[in-house]
Amino acid sequence: MTAAFRIAGAGRLTPAHEARFTFDGRSYAGLAGDTLASALLANGVHLVGRSFKYHRPRGILSAGAEEPNALVEIARDGARRTPNVRATVQELYDGLCAVSQNRWPSLAFDVGAASDVAAPMFSAGFYYKTFMWPKAAWTRLYEPNIRQAAGLGRAPDQPDPDRYASRFAHCAVLVVGAGAAGLAAALAAAQTGQRVILCDEQAEPGGALRFESGVTIDGRPGWRWAQETAAALAAMDNVTVLPRTTAFGYYAQNMVCLAERLTEHLAAPDPEAPRERLWQVRAGRVILATGAIERHMVFADNDRPGIMLAAAARSYLNHFGVAVGRNVGVYAADDSAYAAALDLKRAGLGIAAIVDWRAAPEGAAVEAARAAGIEVLAGHAVTGTAGRLRVSAMTVAPRAGGAARSIAVDALLTSAGWTPAVHLFSQSRGRVGFDAASQRFLPQTYAQACASVGACKGTERLSDAVDEALAAGAAAARETGGRRRKAPRLDAETTETWSGGMLGVGDESAAAPRAKAFVDFQNDVTAKDIRLAVREGMRSIEHVKRFTTNGMATDQGKTSNMHGLAIAAETLDRPIPEVGLTTFRPPYTPVTFGTLVGHGRGRLFDPVRRTATHGWAEAQGAVFEDVGQWKRAWYFPRAGEDMQAAVARECRTVRRAAGIFDASTLGKIEVVGPDAARFMELMYTNPWQKLDPGRCRYGIMLREDGFIYDDGVIGRLAPDRFHVTTTTGGAARVLNHMEDYLQTEFPDLKVWLTSVSEQWAVIAVQGPNSRAIVEPLVDGIDLSDAAMPHMSVREGRVCGVPARLFRVSFTGERGFEINVPADYGLAVWEAVWAEGEKHGACAYGTETMHVLRAEKGFIIVGQDTDGTVTPDDAGLGWAIGKKKTDFVGIRGLARPDLVAAGRKQLVGLRTADPKTVLEEGAQIVETPDQPVPMRMIGHVTSSYWSANCDRSIALALVENGRARSGQTLHVPMPGGSIAVEVTGTVFLDDEGGRADG
Amino acid sequence: MADALVRADVLAGRRAETAGVSVVPGAPASRLSLRAPQAGIAALSKALGLALPKKPKGTAQDGTRAALWLGPDEWLVLDAEGVDLAGLCASVRTAHSAVDVSHRNVAILVSGPAAETVLAAGCPQDLAPAVFPVGAASRTVLGKVEIVLWRTGADAFRVEVWRSFSDYAFTLLAEAARDA
């Protein structure tokens, strides 16, 4: 069944291709190729939404991306519910389900519209001025209520089930916009063989050719030429044509981001297909052919459904075959609206009158209208409209004064002229200049390798636009190294004229006390609001914008900015360029989070790093913790054990028998070369020259300021080869730090650094039985204390694979760390485990590792240090080579603050009640009975329950801490103060004999 | 005892295949991180049996062995037969650093007409043949991880990635394969 306002023979859609859809639950018929807006209009539906602030009935203003009013929710299913979709860009598909927004209980009867009646209360700045007092009411009363009333559309409340993709692309020439100018530019560039990308936000190329009826290019009707040209371009190997793709951001050095919509127009999208794709395009040259956006006229009650832009009405007629009304009024200040009137008239629709704001319009367009019998009211203004849910009449009055008359209309087309779409040009940091003659901001100074062509450059004549686009396309290709080709010629003719236009209010009636002449439809900003902002002291357009919210809605003021600026300038009595243009920022139109995130969700949100034994630990029921991107086994609970019980058991088992621990995540750097020891001397505080091959040393790395940066055990494998270990979290930055000094401060040293963190799986076997466990697995290494004492390293074979075996201990027990090539890590682990089970060993995780090292007073860099701790503060002054004349940090250590008395030093704390476990980070004071704020003299850095000590243990940084040994200090907590005794940092085996034994 | 040990390939069993592309793990190989000043290039080339490339993005290949230029004094040497590459360099007297990284990296092979497009999902470099021809190699990024990328054929790339990042890299390439 043909919809009531579909005109037989008009438009380019195929009547047989019907698509059914619903709007607010009612079923309608549209055609394939419709937008939701054209399909609604075909059914005579103009009322599609309620405005943001006043809940005024709103219709469809435009036929494109600039639409401020017709925002609807499109729901495919519970999870696929998209709010604020512009009906003018949503392509119709069979089964589309759209719902209007911002109304209750229904679109036609909306309780919220009461705010329209109370509108005088809600003028610009209302919120800023009103909800000032009492202050406490903000959080409890004002803000919750404002939030309740505010917002547009409902956000989906389920996870997004769709897929999104992303792609980097590179081309010589990127052309944005596939209207006549963009196509011509792409054609010229493509002929040179250069890589060309052409994108356009619409489903079909053509731009303004969609509605311009009088255009001939290359001997063909404009629209047909556009389709054939785009198809020819798409068929070329060196050209990528991207329809439904918005260039939304123009960044540094010709990086332009495109959002491609792949499935939004499909009735049943392939679930495999991504919904949207982000293109990050790097272009040698960018050609902007973004066209121009028509402005509405600003007059009282200019927002009733049925009032729309003139060119939009032409699109609906010439492309979609839809009449926006049967008795249409036109209110314009430029010539292009006349073409709309003539097209509608030719289609058999009534034109009630053309109200021309200009005093004496003349030229071909005006003559043609008069010749067609259309009444032209020159020098008139529309001063008001009538109609509740749809415009029913316009009030027209001579601007010079005189009687007003009411003219019945069922649609009112307005055009105040065309605003060049300089958004992307402006984003590129190009500077616009105000052309006073045409009252437009035009590209003036280019900041990047780009060119504007056509309407976005202010070029009015089609043939000029096509010529400059061909030249720009050829030049861009030539400048990026394309083959020299003579630029093609295209003959372009048109009967259209785009001259004329005005900015600001049509006449003073728009500023009358009760008038609502909308400048910004989406944010409900009126001409009066902007005048008020100026009266209240706003001088810069940036301030006016923020005070009134003009242009700050999701449409970013595409139709409203210039009017707002003109009204502000007029009120300030200053020229427009002095008031300034607000800055355009990405995105040009809203972009979904999905597009920006692309593949980076779920498993690809961030890399998850696992060690070779991860699966084994998982099978054992290990609980994992995140350490940076690594997953590390935290503890291995057995049946019935909670974390505390598991950790206590693991801690006891290691010291009584043995424990096996995956230490693979430690950073490992191989330092190789004849100057390796010299380099190590510079990077670490310790002396290295005399360390014998086969021996290890605990090293401390400082930053130049003297503070601890990292630490680790370092083994010397050969005179010219060190195996350095770093903290897990420090692996990358320590290598960077070393490379920095090596490359830029000590470039003459013959030494090279290689990360081997992932080459080696590291299996730590710790405890009195560790040697018995390791021994049967080792070939060719004598593990006796005499042959391989504590702090030594050997190369040999473990389980038959090449290994580096360290005798080291981070537990204070006899211990080994077996390094084997990572792919053998699991197999060797399983072999070690089998041996370990014979000797009562357990697997232990990072929590037990932390407790055991704290029992021995071993620090964790980043936990017991915080970037302001020196080796001496940490009780590690012994690790500084006293005879050394240079190492990174040597001068920093001599800074006055670092040698001053009273620095915070690492100490142990014993709580008076051994069962009390302190909180890490808790503050420490001398006496608990001082007034708040108390003087804090330190804080707890590490604190655990120690099953081996059968009491709590803690490490703390305390002012002058070592001198306080034996003193009682206090840790004030919400439940009362906790008394602690200052002790040394070693809680177990003070002499350290266990590691050697 | 060695034959009793199972070598666990971290990407074992992973495979992504579409009409345009196949993404599969590479076989184990020996790998050498080689660092040397200009003075050592000749001797090391001789020891390894292939001329170490001196130009950015350059590679040299001879049979199952290849050397990839990574930096002015850095190469990644690969050998598909598992030859002890560090051992080959041991006799070279000029100062250099040869470190075995056979297990540090994992290879992912991306091949098929859509290979370039698949890699472009995460690699910001221009991979067009004119810029990244067959035989070119470069350290670069793939999404959020670092890789070494080597174009081994018109439609074939080898991705070398650190072991623990290989799951991420493979998953990203497999996802991208669905969109190519």
Add this chain to the structure above:
Amino acid sequence: MLLIRCPYCEEDRPELEFRHAGEAHIARPERIAAISDEAFERYFFLRANPKGLIYERWRHLHGCARFFNAVRDTVSDRFVMTYKAGEPKPETLPEETGR
């Protein structure tokens, strides 16, 4: 995303491969242990932070891994030139070409 010319790779590469590394041409004093507090302050703490041209270090971390120097305009973000680490501060800068 910027494009940065790596003087070692002799090619413009995407910013994602690089990492910024602070101001350039600040040499670590030869006998650092002996310098005065004031000299250490100048070396370690004080930076120019100019508006306009800045000489700074970058590292082609995910490329050739080399540190190098760059001249960049802090207002426009534009790289004027890059050169290898260890090379002297350029006496003349290339004319800004094109747009």
